[in-house]
Amino acid sequence: MLAISGIDLAAFFATYLGDYDWVPAAVLFASWETLYMVFLSTAVSYLVGMPLAIILVTSEKGHILENLQLNQVLGSIVNAVRSLPFIILLILAIPFTRWVVGTSIGTVASIVPLSLAAIPFVARLVETSLKEIDWGLIEAALSMGASNWQIISKVLLPEAMPSVVLGVAITAINLVGYSAMAGVLGGGGLGTLAYYHGYMRYQTGIMWITVIVLIVIVQGIQMLGDKAAGRIINKRR
């Protein structure tokens, strides 16, 4: 394996995997599928999860949009979805996925259960980021006559931004793992490759390759997240 660096990959696979020299292209394509699923489901989960987080925070007791009933109902739903193991959610979501996408198999179809699983996670993650903000800042904005929307858009979100960006990396990394699980159920991406070739056909080499690619992807996402958050924080110093 160490021999990989600096050596023609096709020749490497031709030598070690016999006539499986199609593998590099397959790995590349599967990686692309994984990134595609992770990217889109992260985007969808933030699109829905962020507003949920804002409602969860601002509807709390004493906050700008206090509504304890809404807060409790929403909190319970979030907890309920979060308590489902992803593999179960994947199966339960099949009818819904079919209704949205038209099929429950393939990369695009995987985005639905991935997003469903990530939305409540994102809601809690962003909620935590928003709660870190000192109440004094909200009080100051209130004392200036800010509207609730102004407080959300000009105080809560910008102030929480570095923390929210780090949360995006955490979410995306979680989704890399989930996407592999979805791959086992025909979701495509590195999970499918590892399962059908690495596991079902005992092609251990392919299993290891997917593992390495996954590690690289996860490291890359974390690095990007740290960098983005660091840039925001450094600018403010």
Add this chain to the structure above:
Amino acid sequence: MIEISNLTKIYGSDPQEVTALKEVSLSIRKGEIFGIIGLSGAGKSTLIRCINMLERPTQGTIMVDGQDVGSLNSLELRQLRQKIGMIFQHFNLLSSRTVFENVMFPLEIAAVPKNEAAQKVNALLELVGLTDKAQVYPEQLSGGQKQRVGIARALANDPKVLLSDEATSALDPQTTRSILGLLKDINRQLGLTIVLITHDMNVIKDACDRVAVIDDSTIVEVGDVLNIFSNPGTPTSRSFINSIVNREIPAEILQRQFIDHGLNSSRLIRVSFIGASAGEPIISSMVQKYAVAANILYGNIDQLKDIPFGNLTLELIGPVETINEALDFLRKCGLEIEVINHAGN
């Protein structure tokens, strides 16, 4: 400018009720710097937050510039709040914005056109002496500079009232003086009414025209700062004043023996003086006019705004009747006299 009547604030509900304010009434005049002093937990923080409805009173009314604050709907309240600036102990600046953008914030809220707002911000930064820090983020500023940004921000919408919530409590004494100086300048230049809360009597002494002393959720004393300093009417006021002006007489002096008969009677008195009388040689005229000797044992002189203020502990020696005449003379001159010790006590 601000009329507070029968203000009561109760937190929590029945079994765990906490009364933060009990039937507080106050009248704050236009253009004055009004101080509210109290220990932590006395209710001053709640009181100042009721003025702009950051806290809703349980009972009572608050009128600001003729408007009943409690009766406003949310839009009217937001408009009124734009005209009531507020500064805070921990500054509460947005870390996501530069100094310039922080001062711009209230103008964005009030939907002031961009160009006009930018001009206003520049003028305010000049007023507080931070023009060169416009593009810096708050994290790079010192505490005093942060509070200056806070003041500029509070003044952005030309408020009628400025509320100061322990604005100098997180600052060192020197910075505190410079911030108070800035507040006094603003008060004078703009005719702005300032309400400040503090637990530091130095702040009251240095900046305020009038003061209310709050203790255990009620106002125990209100009046001109000078009067309260020279004649504190309650133990709470007295202890606040003692915290900065030493009124305690050293024990050795109190232990001295005093004779209360004959030609060499002696009496220990404390003379408190404020304002003009402090500049006049009253003690020396007394000594000349009456056959008493005055022995100065102890004293403190301080400056209250621009007026000297202080107290002297004297031992008067002479015949009893002459001492009494001399005391009457001092009282007539407008000094406050306290006879501390007779012989043998």
